[in-house]
Amino acid sequence: MQKKPYLTLFLSTLQLSAFTFGGGFVIIPLMRKKFVEKLHWIDEQEMLDLTAIAQSSPGAIAVNASILVGYNVAGPLGAAVTVVGTVLPPLVIITVISLFYDAFRDNAVVSMVMAGMQAGVAAVICDVVITMARNVLKPFRWQPLAVMICAFAAAWFFSINVIWIILACGALGAVETLVRARARKERQQ
Amino acid sequence: MIYLQLFWSFFQIGLFSIGGGYAAMPLIQHQVVDLHGWLTMSQFADIITISGMTPGPIAINAATFVGEQICGLPGALVATAGCVFPSCVIVMTLAWLYYKYRSLEILQGILLGLRPAVVAMIASAGLSLVFLALFAGGVLPSSLDQVDWIAAGIFVGCLVVLRRWKTDPIAVMAGAGVAGWILYSIF
Incomplete structure (x- = not known):
């Protein structure tokens, strides 16, 4: 290992985070390029594993991936360094925007641009939802479709706290896995 | 204690947003708009729009923005810390467990059960953004003039x-x- 991995870790994640526009998935290929191909700190298979963990853990994917890379390279202190590196660019940028927000919002041109962009963002989210729903329903099964409809109804019509919906669906998945595992064991006996 | 409230709200957002990207959106809306009224729905839409145009995760952007609007830079730092804290603990624990057990069937089962729900949550939050962008007042219009x-x-x-x-x-x-x-x- 290098003499000062902390500085390199910090600068790398800072740079990656500053250029991760859009969803968090964008940071994964960038990280792979930096830490696998360029620095050789993490091997190919490990990066895939880390990606899976980052995706399936709560929180932002970019932050999770940074924690994993930092932890992997230099332990908990490495993770702390990469988190700060990842959080700093959005913190600075949004702080600056936030300071000028009122003037920004009252400007006629800005509000026209923002109105247009809001319609655009709504379209982007619809696009994301369509793609995600397709992936979840491929191959088609009734159960995820039913879960999706119920969860949507709970959130949209009944305004149930999303945390309860997520906990309920996670519990359902756990129970289903246990039941299936038991059935498999009985079949084997 | 506004700092504690901020930290706790964004701690929950960080803890329960699974799937990254827009998955955090409905949780942020719930905490920040519905529960605490820190932002109006139109401010919330602004921050989602700004998040789309600037680098960084939506949750971090929202945390910074909300904290900043309520009590300046310390607020932004506290909210961001709250947002990141659960990730740090859980991800490191999972990484440790993962290297120990590699493929946890029960964990995969939980994640599989969550996926359709996550999509539905995003759809619900997305629909309120569509309403806000397209209809006056953000509610389903009663006449075509409101579109x-x-x-x-x-x-x-x-x-x-x-x-x-x-x-x-x-x-x-x-x-x-x-x-x-x-x-x-x-x-």
């Missing part, structure tokens, strides 16, 4: 472009902004 036809046109145009050509969302949003500027200036 913002320019926004509706931009929305449909963007969706077609995104579905058909898989265009970069940043480019689409920028295009929508320019279209808004031109169309609202003309009409």
Whole structure:
């Protein structure tokens, strides 16, 4: 290992985070390029594993991936360094925007641009939802479709706290896995 | 204690947003708009829009923005810390467990059960953004006068472009902004 991995870790994640526009998935290929191909700190298979963990853990994917890379390279202190590196660019940028927000919002041109962009963002989210729903329903099964409809109804019509919906669906998945595992064991006996 | 409230709210957002990206959106809306009234729905839509145009995760952007609006830079730092804290603990624990057990069947089962719910949550939050962008007052219109036809046109145009050509969302949003500027200036 290098003499000062902390500085390199910090600068790398800072740079990656500053250029991760859009969803968090964008940071994964960038990280792979930096830490696998360029620095050789993490091997190919490990990066895939880390990606899976980052995706399936709560929180932002970019932050999770940074924690994993930092932890992997230099332990908990490495993770702390990469988190700060990842959080700093959005913190600075949004702080600056936030300071000028009122003037920004009252400007006629800005509000026209923002109105247009809001319609655009709504379209982007619809696009994301369509793609995600397709992936979840491929191959088609009734159960995820039913879960999706119920969860949507709970959130949209009944305004149930999303945390309860997520906990309920996670519990359902756990129970289903246990039941299936038991059935498999009985079949084997 | 506003700092504690901020930390706790964004701690929950960080803890329960699974799946990254827009998955955090409904949770942020619930905490920040519905529960505490720190932002109005239109401010919330602004921060989602700004998040789309700037680097960094939505949750971090929202945490910074909300904290900053309520009690300045310390607020921004506290909210961001709250947002990141659960990730640090859980991800490191999972990494440790993962290297120990590699494939946890029960964990995969939980994640599989969560996926349709996550999609539904995003759909629900997305729909309120569609309403806000297209209809006056953000509720289902009772007459056609309440529909913002320019926004509706931009929305449909963007969706077609995104579905058909898989265009970069940043480019689409920028295009929508320019279209808004031109169309609202003309009409």
